[in-house]
Amino acid sequence: RDRKSQMAEESHRQDSAYLLIFIMLLTLTILTIWLFKHRRVRFLHETGLAMIYGLLVGVILRFGIHVPQSMSDVILGCAVNASPATLLVNVSGRFYEYTLKGEVTPGSGHQDDEMLRKVTFDPEVFFNILLPPIIFHAGYSLKRRHFFRNIGSILAYAFLGTVISCFVIGLIMYGFVSFMKVVGQLGGDFYFTDCLFFGAIVSATDPVTVLAIFNELKVDVDLYALLFGESVLNDAVAIVLSSSIVAYQPAGDNSHSFEAMAVLKSLGIFVGVFSGSFALGVATGVMTFTKLRDFPLLETALFFLMSWSTFLLAEACGFTGVVAVLFCGMTQAHYTFNNLSPESQDRTKQLFELLNFLAENFIFSYMGLTLFSFQSHVFNLLFIIGAFVAIFLGRAANIYPLSFLLNLSRRNKIGSNFQHVMMFAGLRGAMTFALSIRDTATYARQMMFSTTLLIVFFTVWVCGGGTMPMLSFMSIPVGVDSDQENSVSDFNFEQIWYKKGNLRVNDTKQESAWPFRIWYNFDHNYLKPLLTHSGPPLTATMPACCGPLARCLTSPQAYEVWTELLRYLFQELSSCPCSTCFHSYFCI
């Protein structure tokens, strides 16, 4: 027992040291980011930087350090004919439980692999710990006014565009793979469904670098909203799409041709999982309107726990937690946020900002590290070239035709320079990486993973770094006064309307298509008053016959806010001669 506890302690010390490497990496990244921000360096974003540091540490771990094989790893060959998840081992009468960690390739190299294997995380860590805060933050910090103004186009790019991109990339890759098979460059199986899967995972864009620069330079808000909205939603589409494709893949792995039934089934899974996750996220997002205003700590804790439980609930129900968390974040920003005390509004914003920052930089530095620490890379030049061609064409097939179609109905057209920027800003990031590392068991998946890594590196460094020249080359105006509200406090009466001298006509409604106008009216007149303390009380918006119901559903706070607002508006607008601006205040 004594020797064993010593071994456990030794192993614990090593684990701490390995985790320390990552923390140090992040610390180094932060310090360099600070230096860059201080000096206003813009050609390299923090994510690109994190990758570089990760790469360096990966090289050092791979070639620099040789940790002698520790004694904690006595290995026993034990021949059985199955690999269950749990193994009970009978050691002279006492039973020990072992859990399956994964398949390994034993051999002479095992000693050296030890350390590299230790710095390799369980891929599920990305899906269950690191992605949720990133995606939630994206939903929670969405600039909703501009998002809703462009919602039609965003949905088109995100849904239709991602599916187009997935199939275009899939088909091109299938062509390349078939060619490789003929030439004899293919070292293993690669089916059509693998190609589609690859298409799905590399269709998730992550223009975090580009958007950071946009934000700093105050580039056109519509372009920002289009890019941001698309990238947030297409993450959700890509994750559900890829899992539907995996579900479609028959057990035999040998279907080259399409079967109508299987495609329909796949489509059914897509629609089912997506709408299920959506509904769950929205439902829990709406549920968390809190009345704990006096205790910001409790409020913040509750907010955090509810967001997390949305993720867990979705996973437990077989939906996609990440998608649920995205819509939960969007819903909470729209409704719950208004009910929080001002202190909690700050706290939650800052908390998720921090979590997002840490998780994002961790993923990117891990990406850099993994290029050298991952043990089963399959780099195939032809495949890599094919992939780069395919993502370029896939992105083009998404942006240009859809923009053309959208421009037919849009009032403010998406200019060709905007289209080129959107084409250029198709960076791949955390989601693509997480999806590709999730399963690296087969030859096809290993090749995809290695190629995906290169795609991420290339797009983040080259496209990310080239944003500034691209903007000036495309003559996109910068320094535009965006008339932007605070990121998450969009429709908050107190913050927008009470600001003296900042009264402005809300143009969201006028610019949107009619289905959204109906939704706006419903949201503004019924949902917001019901779920938040802001907006007009239900008694003012519901038909007169529902008076008693409206009265009992309206909180005293809502009345207060409303009365205050009315008093202020009348006072302020009594001096304004135009009657239209008066009306516009009653229809956000």
Place this chain on the structure above:
Amino acid sequence: RDRKSQMAEESHRQDSAYLLIFIMLLTLTILTIWLFKHRRVRFLHETGLAMIYGLLVGVILRFGIHVPQSMSDVILGCAVNASPATLLVNVSGRFYEYTLKGEVTPGSGHQDDEMLRKVTFDPEVFFNILLPPIIFHAGYSLKRRHFFRNIGSILAYAFLGTVISCFVIGLIMYGFVSFMKVVGQLGGDFYFTDCLFFGAIVSATDPVTVLAIFNELKVDVDLYALLFGESVLNDAVAIVLSSSIVAYQPAGDNSHSFEAMAVLKSLGIFVGVFSGSFALGVATGVMTFTKLRDFPLLETALFFLMSWSTFLLAEACGFTGVVAVLFCGMTQAHYTFNNLSPESQDRTKQLFELLNFLAENFIFSYMGLTLFSFQSHVFNLLFIIGAFVAIFLGRAANIYPLSFLLNLSRRNKIGSNFQHVMMFAGLRGAMTFALSIRDTATYARQMMFSTTLLIVFFTVWVCGGGTMPMLSFMSIPVGVDSDQENSVSDFNFEQIWYKKGNLRVNDTKQESAWPFRIWYNFDHNYLKPLLTHSGPPLTATMPACCGPLARCLTSPQAYEVWTELLRYLFQELSSCPCSTCFHSYFCI
């Protein structure tokens, strides 16, 4: 492969569901806390509440739900003659890696155990994830002025008192155990070192309930400082003491008698580990003075990462991470905090407050759960009675004699009513639980764990709930105006000194013993100016001969603050007739 991934998915769904149970528990706790705070209920603290909910869920899981054994757990008997940490299994040519999870008692009950085992965490989770934020927060939120004023007494209670308590409890328990052996009530081995170990783990007090009430009622600040300071430091003492005792325990487990060498070795380990952890914590705490004031997000992230890396570094070096983190927190509050931007000061405070809140409530609800979900409880009535008697006497042997000795030299005596309250407030909490669950392999440890659980329940509910009656019975004055600074912004020039009309003579120095006066002068004149932007610049405090050195070590910001301060002081004090108050401003 397909069946296996299905099994993995099933298992993932179950894991999510189990984690969801905990999140729901926490959510429920928060909502009830809110209700209690709203209604000003004080007889039950949130930690006590969390335990009750945990208990209820434990009962439901144990007796209410029977999850059918999932197919993911096919169990294979595989007879080998060792139990290594890693097992390679040869399944028809392919190798799978398994990691040791622990010993199990197989049998007919295994099916039902499945779920209970799943809700049981790896004990190391407590030490590596849940305790660090709690302990760091304790150090970071220490009210340092009152702490330093009473530092002599606090150190006496924490170091001397904990050692006394440990040995008293150990000796009493050894008596009880010997008696049990004679009576035939002992079902396994129980050595003297086990008794001492038990003494060490139950000597860590955690009066969080009591302090919450003190805070709310504004009880005397010195009593608060004594209790809080003692409980923070004796956690550190208990953790190092218990690990030294384990290290002392010879491999044979058969030493009834003391050996001088072994005791010395144990003492050496204690001093070495404690001072090592202390030095490391202070060193990294001092190191993190940041200059990223313009970017609160980066600053907060860096602060968080540095605190965490202190923990990991200490663990990797073989010191105690929790102790290092405690002193890191105290150092950072004293030095680094002053360098942070005001926004980061809020952010870090709020972040660690939230983490502390979540971790603490999680541990307490897990405690409640574990009373029913833990599989190897050993409840022994005699041992339990003995333990309760022992902790009572141990606490008494700590408080009363030490208070008597301390009162000999203290100017403001610790009254007998204060002593009774300190005696009564010896609650056991998170640290005792974490230490006792860490190793539950032997009969002795299992009995300790079960008994410890009961002690925690009893003290939190009875002593915690009885604080209010106790205070009025002891006629402790409440509603005392504590003249308290903001918890973490103690010596911050801007916040204390600039407040007009709130000028006060700092009395810390006058009341402390001479070693601390020397330390104060050194800290104020050299360390603070060197490490922070507040305090007088080094050029004003260092001897004239060191002028050039002082100039190059002083930051421009410190000059600015100092000049500003001087201008303000002269202006303010020119109207004050007494010359002493003027002087007192130059010697915090």
